[in-house]
Amino acid sequence: MAITFDPKKYVNRGPRPLPVILLLDCSTSMVESCYGTNISRIEALNKAVRDMLDEFSAHCTKDSAITVA
Numbered sequence: 001m002a003i004t005f006d007p008k009k010y011v012n013r014g015p016r017p018l019p020v021i022l023l024l025d026c027s028t029s030m031v032e033s034c035y036g037t038n039i040s041r042i043e044a045l046n047k048a049v050r051d052m053l054d055e056f057s058a059h060c061t062k063d064s065a066i067t068v069a
Helices: 041-059
Strands: 016-020 064-068
Touching: 041 064
Parallel strands: 016 064
Antiparallel strands: none
């Protein structure tokens, strides 16, 4: 029995989810300066997460969706 592809039966299920789970430190040690700078560790972490989310949104396509938790 031959299997043939029928494009009318094809169902697009939407973009493929790419889950990202962040585990971030928000302890009291994060208020200390970041390795000799005047920026606290939590400020550096927040900037890094914002930059990461900007990059994720720039790379989302109709075929994939990055979800962050």
